[in-house]
Amino acid sequence: MEILKYISKAATTWFAGFFPHFEIYLAVPVGFSVGLNWFDAFLWASLGNWMVIPLIDFFYDWLMKFKFMKKFSEKSLRGKWRKRIEKYGAFFILFLTPVTGVWVIGIIAKALKFNRIQLWLYSGISVAVTGLIIAILANMGIQFFS
Template identity: 40%
Template sequence: MGLAEYIGKAAAAWFMGFFPFFEIYVAVPASIALGLDYFSAVFWPVLGNFTPVPLIVFAHNQLMRIERVKRWLTGRTSERFERWLNRYGSWVILIVTPWVGIWVVAATARALGMRSGPLLLYSFISILAYAVLIAAGIALGIDFLTG
């Protein structure tokens, strides 16, 4: 595979990972079907699927500079809930992200007051773990079927 062909396939994998409804579930198998090696078939969709998280964190931080928006958002949660979210939210992020989607999880977590650091870390771990599991499942399935 030439460089231009690889870049095209990597860009397609990134875009599939980036857009809602495709995300990791479609992007990893489609990347393997495109002919990317397993590392690339995981790397590009994970990068694409993780990209919205820093963008959402940045957008939320910018919105919080507007006093009216800040008052409205901070009035929707309690200190007790924010403590709970920052203590146990990482488990929620790890488990829920692949089922609900990273766009919804990141926006909701920030709106409810989860700190940026844990959100970035645990969403990346979740995306990577599920992508590796999907790629491993495909590899095992192909090996089983081809004998």
């Protein structure tokens, strides 16, 4: 029965990381709130957040059939972030992902036909570092107020 509780907590945290607008910033605290330790909250939130990249990469054409995704894509491609990615290249993904979120980065990068390996690697590093910082700071805050 304990394993089912853990799976439920991990799935909740994973889904919070995957969901647009929540992403890594709320997923890690969600992991803490459901009772995960700092590492598990970091792990499942980061994995959930990063899984957006393969989803967009493999299913971009199919996702663009949905009106809300097409609108999201068009809005993302009109913004200043597209120009910055075009100017600075894939390395900029490391710095842009925490600011704009994985959904925006994935859509812009796929639309601009970025190298798959660079996109997956740089977005993964960015999500992991951001998630780790959030997990450590949240854990320090919890310990401070306990």
